[in-house]
Amino acid sequence: MAEARTEITLKCTVCGEENYITTKNKKAHPERFEINKFCPRCGKKTVHKEKR
Template identity: 50%
Template structure:
């Protein structure tokens, strides 16, 4: 089953992106480097609860 997740910047904590993940395959939090408009650079974005 695919679940919608929200990604937030680890630097400024703004919630910029949303994505989907397969819960049966990925049990830990999703992390990806993306561009943050507020910071103006590529930063690590993590899945929020």
């Protein structure tokens, strides 16, 4: 039986740095994940989107 949760990488929309790895349930939430997180390269909170 396959796992419902898959690992995704979050990428900063400002500088393009891949900063975070998390999991999500693709069956329950098929849309792309987007969240405000701190980017150490930019030095501020920026929008991070799911990398495809």
